Amino acid sequence: MKTTLLSLILLLLIxxxxxxxxxxxxxxxxxxxxxxxxxxxxPDTEVKVYFFRxxxxxxxxxxxxxxxxxxxxxxxxxxxxxxxxxAGETDEPVACRSCLMVTRREVFKNDHKHYxxxxxxxxxxxxxxxxxxxxxxxATISPQAIQGFMAHELGHGMGLGDCTSCKKKQTIMNGFPxxxxxxxxxxxxxxxxxxxxxxxxxxxxxxGNTHVETRVD
Ligand SMILES: [Zn+2]
Numbered sequence: 001m002k003t004t005l006l007s008l009i010l011l012l013l014i015x016x017x018x019x020x021x022x023x024x025x026x027x028x029x030x031x032x033x034x035x036x037x038x039x040x041x042x043p044d045t046e047v048k049v050y051f052f053r054x055x056x057x058x059x060x061x062x063x064x065x066x067x068x069x070x071x072x073x074x075x076x077x078x079x080x081x082x083x084x085x086x087a088g089e090t091d092e093p094v095a096c097r098s099c100l101m102v103t104r105r106e107v108f109k110n111d112h113k114h115y116x117x118x119x120x121x122x123x124x125x126x127x128x129x130x131x132x133x134x135x136x137x138x139a140t141i142s143p144q145a146i147q148g149f150m151a152h153e154l155g156h157g158m159g160l161g162d163c164t165s166c167k168k169k170q171t172i173m174n175g176f177p178x179x180x181x182x183x184x185x186x187x188x189x190x191x192x193x194x195x196x197x198x199x200x201x202x203x204x205x206x207x208g209n210t211h212v213e214t215r216v217d
Pocket of ligand 1: 152161162
């Protein structure tokens with residue numbers, strides 16, 4: 001019994017120790033690191049990504065896939081294990097689990113504040129994404145801008161919130177200076193990945209504790 005109890009205590013303590021030990025020095029929320037967002041893909045999810053037909057040129061599709069590849073590598077290195085896999089083109093919304101649809105519309109002309117949107121689909125009170133949708137603006141056409149916006153919107157699905165108060169070139173979650181401009185980065189920064197690591201480490205720890213409690217009962 002004592003051994004079991006000790007193991008349980010160690011299980012609960014060790015993640016906390018490693019969290020502090022591995023935290024990157026100098027990443028400060030709302031200064032050079034984004035705040036955590038309200039949702040994220042569950043750890044180790046393979047997200048199937050569909051592009052709407054006739055919305056993107058072949059070169060633009062390649063750029064979108066570059067952003068997906070960069071996030072897949074980053075997610076692996078930061079312990080999230082989420083991967084973005086191109087699933088083809090579609091003419092209409094696809095109803096499936098772990099799916100992400102990417103399309104274009106007049107975002108800024110209708111909204112006057114945003115250039116792109118990430119729409120999460122979740123079960124109520126559960127931060128884990130079931131599926132999601134990204135709207136890019138029809139005027140976002142330069143490769144740098146497309147990659148920057150796609151990397152930013154994918155970042156929302158990785159548990160990152162916006163950081164308009166962050167200094168330039170510190171986070172992909174910064175605001176954008178225009179509909180066809182990047183925000184200084186086209187991939188997540190070290191501090192972005194530090195926040196992703198913390199979000200997913202906490203998520204895995206919570207899932208692990210639930211498992212331990214279930215076994216004890
Ligand atoms: Zn955003």
